[in-house]
Amino acid sequence: MSLCSEYILQDIPFDKYSAATLVINWLRSHEDPTLQRMAVAVISILVAKLSTEETAQLGKDVFIMKQLLAIVQQKAMAGVVDSTMKFALSALWNLTDEMPTAARNFIECQGLELYEEVLESYYAEPSIQQKVLGLLNNIAEVEVLQANLMQEDLVEHILSLLQDSQLEQGVRYFAGGTLAQLVSRPEAWTLDDELRSSILKQLHASIKTWTQLDREMVSYRSFRPFRPLLQTQQPSAVQLWAVWAIHLVCIQNSKKHNRLLWPY
Structure with missing residues (x-):
């Protein structure tokens, strides 16, 4: 809860990679919706602030890919649009930005099938559409992964x-x-x-x-x-x-x- 502060996340210098790793590990054993929303928000903001090397290291973790995709799937099945879903989509987008390994992990975790469904079912939600298409852009930039699209x-x-x-x-x-x-x-x-x-x-x-x-x-x-x-x-x-x-x-x-x- 202390981390979930815009001032701390945006302005205070600290080891953001370690913090992101700790919050991701915390997600492994906690499913409370309110705390989950806060954790996903923190992860999304921190991932956007990591260096290229740190993002690449984090993107190798298949668990975080599965965890974030599970959250998107849960929200999509319920047909809802909330901050938790948007933060999860943003985190996935940032994790795959010029990160071929993370993009491959996304595909291997059946993320592409899920995103195709989201793309069709959330046609009237531009904020969702942009985040989904942004990640598809990341995949399309990787020559060896283009065949999947x-x-x-x-x-x-x-x-x-x-x-x-x-x-x-x-x-x-x-x-x-x-x-x-x-x-x-x-x-x-x-x-x-x-x-x-x-x-x-x-x-x-x-x-x-x-x-x-x-x-x-x-x-x-x-x-x-x-x-x-x-x-x-x-x-x-x-x-x-x-x-x-x-x-x-x-x-x-x-x-x-x-x-x-x-x-x-």
């Missing part, structure tokens, strides 16, 4: 989100990012070629309608995932999404993100 129903559903002008732009942004990664490697594309052509056409058309957002929507660990999308041989729609994304994050938090171009 090559499911026609899933890809067509993500395309429908991209095309729906009634949805929040953030949802369409992440839908576009996932699709841009998948179509950027024609040699790895295993679905119908007409579907790929349709995605490229719709992606370009959708991005042209986007307007500048007045709030920070996403933070990147680095801009390394954009690099393959900017190669000269890439279709213009893929390049356009990458350039739009870089522009977005740079103007929203220029002090932080300008120093990320380009880390190797």
Whole structure:
């Protein structure tokens, strides 16, 4: 309860990796909903503040992946949207950000099947949709894991989100990012070629309608995932999404993100 303080979590210096590990271990033997909500909130905030090395180490722990997915599944089965579910989705998103091992663990823990269900059942919840699509973006960035997303129903559903002008732009942004990664490697594309052509056409058309957002929507660990999308041989729609994304994050938090171009 002491840790569940915005002032402590945001401003007080302490060993956040050790704290996150302690709270995760605490979850192993406690199921009280109120305390669970607080623990998941603490984990979500702490994971976002860890170094790349610390996040990679934490992402290797299959237990935390299973625990967070179990919370998402529990909430999804009940059809509820609350802070516990949102914090769990945020933690999973951050754990898999440029973390191939964690992304693989997510898939092996049947996370992809669960997220497909959540993506469909929470169509009217943009805050849920963005977090789910954000993690799918993380998976799509890992070349060896892209095959797991090559499911026609899933890809067509993500395309429908991209095309729906009634949805929040953030949802369409992440839908576009996932699709841009998948179509950027024609040699790895295993679905119908007409579907790929349709995605490229719709992606370009959708991005042209986007307007500048007045709030920070996403933070990147680095801009390394954009690099393959900017190669000269890439279709213009893929390049356009990458350039739009870089522009977005740079103007929203220029002090932080300008120093990320380009880390190797």
